[in-house]
Every structure is written in C-alpha cells, then in structure tokens.
Amino acid sequence: MNYRIPRGTFDIMPPDSAKWNYVKDVFRRVANSFGYDEITTPIFEMAELFERSSGETSDVVQKEMYRFTDLRGRVFALRPEGTAPVVRAYVENHLDKTAAHNKFYYMGPMFRYDRPQAGRYRQFYQYGIEFIGSNNPYYDAEVIALEQMFLKELGLKDFRLEVNSVGCAKCSQEYDEALKEFFRPNLDKLCGDCQNRFDSNPRRILDCKVPSCGDLRHGAPSQLDYLDDDCKDHFEKTRLYLDQMDVDYVINPSIVRGLDYYTNTAFEFIVDSLGAQNTIAGGGRYNGLIEQVGGRATPAVGFAGGFERLILALESQGIIFPEGLAPDIYVVAMGESGENYAMNLLTSMREACIYVEYNPDKRSFRSQMKAADQSKARYALIIGEEEIKLDKPMLKNLNDGSQENLTINQIIDRVKHS
Template identity: 50%
Template sequence: MLTTGPRGTKDILPGSSENWQYVEKIIRQVCRKFTYQEIRTPIFEHTELFLRGIGETTDIVEKEMYTFIDRGKRSVTLRPENTAAAVRSYLEHKMYGGPQPTKLFYIGPMFRYDRPQAGRYRQFHQFGIEAIGAPGPAIDAEIISLAVEFFYKLGLSDLKLLINSVGCPQCRPIYRAKLQEFFRDKISYLCSDCQSRFDRNPMRILDCKNETCVTHSQGAPHMVDCLCEECSRHFAGLKELLTAAGIQYALNPRLVRGLDYYTKTAFEIQYSPLGAQSAVCGGGRYDGLVAECGGQPTPGIGFAIGIERVLLALEKQDLLPTTENEIDVFVAPLGDASQAMAFQIVTELRRAGIAADMDYMNRSLKAQMKYANKYPAKYVALIGENELAEKKVMLKNMETGSQELINKAELVHMISEGMEK
C-alpha cells in the first residue's frame, strides 16, 4: 500500500510538529545552561561499531537492528542508539585533544525492529547526553541533574529516579558467578533468551520482562553486595551528591539496563502513568566503551530520552502548549488583475518580518474572508479594482471589524505599529 507508511513509523503532522519544536527548544535551553554542545552523527554506521559497542548478547543486536549490505559490499546499520556513534566521532575527530570532559548532546531518529506500541516506534527519536573524559561521580550527578532539570522545565511530575551500580570488570565476574549459581537449577523455567544469557551474560536475565523469568529471578543476588572498593566508593559518592542537590532517588538493585557497555552507575527515570513501559529516560556510565571502539581507556557517561514517550507524558498531564497557526495579514486579491499587487504586498510584509499569506485559489471575497477567519488572521488587506487603480488597500481589523483605506506604501508601517501596541 503506497498510502500508508511502514509499520512502526509515524508522520509528524502540522499541529503536532509544534509540540516537537517546543520540546526541542527546552532541550537546547537546558543543555546550554549545563554547557553541552550539539553533535549530529550519520543515521547509519558500520555494523561492527554496534556489535562491539552495544554488545552481541543484547536484544538490540540480536533482534532489533536494521542491517543491510550496501553497494560496496559493506555491512551498515541504521543507528539503534547514538552513544556508540558519539564515541566513534569523539575518536575520529580527536575531541580528546580539547578541554575535558567532552560534553555533547544530540536529538535525532533511531531505528529498532521492535513491536510498535504507545509511544514506541520502529523509527523513534531520542534526546541524548554524553560526557566523555571525567572519571568521578560528580559528572554522573551532573548528568542525572540535567535529566531532572529537563523534566522539571517541561512541568512533568509523578517521576521516579531509580539508580544502581552494575560494577566494573574487576567485581562483575564475582557477581556473574553468584548469578549463575542462583539460576542454575532454574534454567529450565526461563525463556529461551534467558537460557542463552545464562552463559553469555547472566545479568541480562534481570532485565527480562517475561513474567516467568521475573518470578524466578526474585531473590537473586544484588550487584551492590559484590562491588569492589572503587565501585562502592563511586556509588556512595553519587548518592551523596544527589542528596546534596536535593534530588530524590530510589535504589533498584535489579536495574541493569539493556546495553552491555554500562559500568558502575546505571539509572532510569520512570513516569508511572505510562504503564508497563514507564521508562522515559535511561542511562549510565560506560568506562570501557571508548577503548572497545579503538581509543585509549577513557571514562564516559550518558543518557537517552525517548521524545515520543515524553510527548505522551506531556499529553497525559495536559502540559503541551496551545499552538495556533495565527498570521498577521491575509491579502485578499479580487480578480486576476490584483494578483501581482497582492504578491508584491505579501513579499514586502514577509521581508519586514510579518507573517503573511494570500489567496492562491481564486476564491470569492466571501470565501476568502472565511478562510482568513480560520487561520486566524489579525488583518485582511483587500485589493479590488478601485484599490488596484489607486494603489491602495482596504485594511480590515478582524478583531474589531473596522476597516480603513490606506496607501499600499504605508501598509508595512501600519501593520508593524499595530503589532507593537
């Protein structure tokens, strides 16, 4: 069917696009305050970047990536997330040579072959933050603070911040062994995905949403009980900083996130009215990702926020701004002879920064006035035979109903004065 888009995609139509612009405006305002600069990476990357960066045992890599062979026989993938791409760009353009940490933000479409549902699409959009180069918990706290500030600026409430530590390569093997011991006699009850995760990455079992797996993972060991001294100190520092900033949080020892590159801090912000899929922000530290992508060992942390889900939350709380397609002047030419003068007037108005439109459908005067009302337009400039001959326009104030015959040359000045009052 050529009249419908691919499943899992959605057109952003006039009337809705203004809501996106509003959210993007808040993003840029908040990022400017926190001194994060925008990065725009390609929509597709070499597939290997995501295999190495995200992890081959993740659902994203195993089930959800849009991967294809291009005409040069190269395997490329539409980006399913943007952290690996940002790290690739960080290395390629030697951003590590500048002041550190490197603080980046992005807004753009991502692609995952997922089951479409409310606020969740196969082409979806994320706002993300990456801070690369700082090792301590202070940058973790800043990243979380930025996310909280973003939601605060939008006016969202009923949000819950969950945090956890997923350890590091030093302490995670101890936790891995404990998890395998816990799940060993439960393997047959787990879903096929979790059965394969048992050997490859048992932590991912805790992230499974299958009800049976959730039930049989109750009572599993907690990573926070296996942390090494460095990870424990880092996590304690993060909690201290969040408390100092007045940011409320809850510990969730089952929070592991769905990407293999996370180390130490993992966090999630949930909006409970969205139901089972309540997460609107997720992130964490990825101290091994830069090295995995070919760079020197470099710490990093970031988050991603699904814009569709944020808009859904704003709609539920009636927080979307009222937008009107109001214009300043509608120019109504009566007859073909008036078209050139009307177009000249519209051009002059627009060049003066005034929102203006004109009739392009050869409507009657009555139909044009009705159309101007629907916009709505503040003024209508009528051009009939007499006005055309005298180089004048009949300017009608649509709010008061008053009208005045004025010289064409005075129109821009009069409209500008009226807008200033």
C-alpha cells in the first residue's frame, strides 16, 4: 500500500529545513532581546477552551476546528491558535502570583480544517508573542515593534502595518447597532454565514472573504467613530508610542480580526505580493480573555504569525537564506588501520562539539577527498600509515590548501578557534 501525506499538510525536508531553522532562530533571538521567554503548550486542549475564547460564532469554532472524543467521552480539539492555550497555562499555573508582568513567546503547529492553498494549510506553523499584566498602551506598541524588528532582521521589505481599535465591550454595543442599521437593507444579499452573523456578531461581516459581501460593506460605519473616551485615549497613546519607536503604520478601520476575544488595539502586517493570503502576522489586545477562561481580570496583548507565509514572502523577494550546516571536518581514512585509528578521533571531536563527517563506503583517497570538497567542509583530516606512526593526523585547510600534522588536542583547538 502506498501512503500519502494528508491533504493540507507538508513535509519540511532539507534544504528547506535549514530555512525554517534560521527563521525560528531569528525570532527566538529577537523575542529574547525584548525579554520574552519561551512557553510550550500541548497540541490539543479541551474543545470548550477554544469555543469560549474564540467565540461560538467564529469560523474557527463553527467550521475549522478538529474535534475528537477520547475513550472516556471527553471532547478535545487540536489547537487552532496559540493564545488560548497560553492563557490557560497562565491561569492553571497561577503565574499571576509569580510576577506582575509575564512575557511569553511560542512556536509550533496549529490545526484548522480549511481549504488548502498557497500559504494556507490544515496543519500550519505559528510563532507568537503574549504580554500579560498591564493595560498600558506602551505594551501594545512594544509587541508591534517586536514583530517589525523580526521582519527587518530577516531582510523583508515592502510590508505594511495596519492598525485599528475595535473598542471595548461597552462602546462596541453602539457600533454593533450601527452596523445592523447599515446592513439591514441588504440583509438578503449577504452570504448565508453573514446572515447568521447579523444578529450575533455583525462585525464579522466586515471580515467576510466572500466578494459580494465585500462589495456591500463599502461605506460601513467605522468603529473609530464609536470609541468611548477611554478607548480613544488608549488608541491615541498606542499610536504615539509607535511614532516614538519609529514604527510606520496606516490606520485601517475595517480590521476586526477573526477571533472574538480582541479588544482595543488590533493590527495586521501585510505583504501585498502574496495575493489573497497576504496577512503574515496579526494580533491585538485581549483584556477580557483571562477572566473568560477562569482567571482574574487581567489585561493582555499579543500577536501570532505564520511561518509558511513569511517564508513565501522572503522567497518572493529573493532573500538569501544561510546555507545548511556544513561539516567542520571531513575524515579521510586510508585502509583498515586508518579507519580503526579514526574511530576514537571521531568520538573525541564530536564530544568537543565539532561537526565531523566520515563515509566508510568510500575507500579510495581520491573519492574521499572529492566527497570532502562536495560536503563544503572547512578541513579534511587525513589519516594514512605515516600519520598513524606519528600519532598526528594531517589537518588540511580546504579553503587555502595549507596542511599540518597535529595531535588531536591541537586539531580540536585549531578548529574551534578558526
């Protein structure tokens, strides 16, 4: 029987795995520079966690979540996003008692039953930032600045940051009524999903991807016109911090994000060259979520991005990724005695964290030296009868051709300090 990969998934294989590792390493380094620590959560949680956090009317809950029932009848779901699990871990482990502010970053696979297309998969890989513990708009700007720095560190150009405020529970009620009044004359022209959303969450109509619904929302009221004084002040201060941090942005009043837990600041990073799936990262503030999942009322802000779309964007702009790891040393051992001598050397060098390659299937000196060149190793370590007698293998620099007989300790020192 021939087994095939499930639709909407993909394998990450060399040399592409080197690209992925590089991008993840840069994200980890930038997150650390802002004081964020890594958190890892399970890939499945109680389904109710996402139903409560994402909103029962959201596409994620209604259409995209992978649910399953275990042998004891409990309903779980593969995580469709990363924020709710981080919040659950924060509440369950009483992290509010360990520090006033908690700063987390995460990376890992998420799962949504979606229509696969370029940059959109059923198993996809996210990176994210969560700041928990303050309503100060400085932190809204900080997480945005972190993502911008990450993208610039990778060399990405021609991306755009769009920001909005979706208000709070109080001021959004009036806005929801205004949206209903706007869409009511054309209610029968909206798609089935948007008709269902009309009463429960009319703001979701603004995020609908059906072209006919997109046409009908032209001229819709802006949330910015319905912000109360506190939300207006928060948005103005967030923008002031962004200006002071040299973060360029445009205001887009139509940003609502796809999950119900967002309040106040919402933002997206856009790369237009990606086409329809052009959002590479997005997030915002979620001040009510922690209380919603059983914790004390605690303000928080964060974002998530997709590695797949990010790497597509980098490749489309011709960004050069570092090459995969090349050996420090390629061992060239002549005959059985050379091979026997090489075994202890291999172990000693690897214990010293030196990357060493050796291929016992290649026997001739010529084939081994050719393999050393093809491996792009920095050095060839040549072991023949003379080297064994001297107890000093020959270390040959494959860049400049220089060579020298050295003891194993000298070899390790030379390689580690060159």
